Amino acid sequence: MKLAIGCDEAAYDLKQVIKQHLVDTGHDVTDFGTHDGKPVLYPNIAFALAEDVARGTFPRGLLLCGTGIGMAISANKVPGIRAAQCHDTYSAERASRSNDAQIMTIGARVVGPELAKAIVDSWLNSTFDGGRSQPKVDLISEYEAASRP
Numbered sequence: 001m002k003l004a005i006g007c008d009e010a011a012y013d014l015k016q017v018i019k020q021h022l023v024d025t026g027h028d029v030t031d032f033g034t035h036d037g038k039p040v041l042y043p044n045i046a047f048a049l050a051e052d053v054a055r056g057t058f059p060r061g062l063l064l065c066g067t068g069i070g071m072a073i074s075a076n077k078v079p080g081i082r083a084a085q086c087h088d089t090y091s092a093e094r095a096s097r098s099n100d101a102q103i104m105t106i107g108a109r110v111v112g113p114e115l116a117k118a119i120v121d122s123w124l125n126s127t128f129d130g131g132r133s134q135p136k137v138d139l140i141s142e143y144e145a146a147s148r149p
Helices: 009-024 042-055 069-075 089-097 113-124 131-147
Strands: 002-007 028-031 060-065 083-085 103-107
Touching (some): 009 060, 009 103, 042 060, 042 069, 042 103, 060 113, 083 089, 089 113, 103 113
Parallel strands (some): 002 028
16 A cells, blocks of 8 residues: 655654554555654644645555644644544554544554554554444535535
8 A cells, every 4th residue: 555654753763663564564655754853843744744645645644743642633634634643453443444534643652663563554454434434424524624714
């Protein structure tokens, strides 16, 4: 799968681990940065990645920061994006199956490398179920569209 990944300086080391794991498991990964451990304004990375996911350039994207919270808030500002912060495999699976989340965020100060890999795998190995979740996701999209200026 073609995937996008991005992080701030707090998650740079974890991003490198996850990126290598994704490549090792056959994914094509585009890195939106940061490309070193120097401080960055993480919303810029989240916005760029989320815009490309919203455009369909990537079916899914991963964003990492210290807690995962800031990246999720930032990505969710991009119209059409459903970003979910996940710190366990069950939440990651449900983010995909129930909410059709195209972006997942993880906190590097909250989750270690091995658990992070398992969380990513759980999310990527799940697909949207539709069914009883479809009207809920549709309502979110309708509200978003109606709220645009």
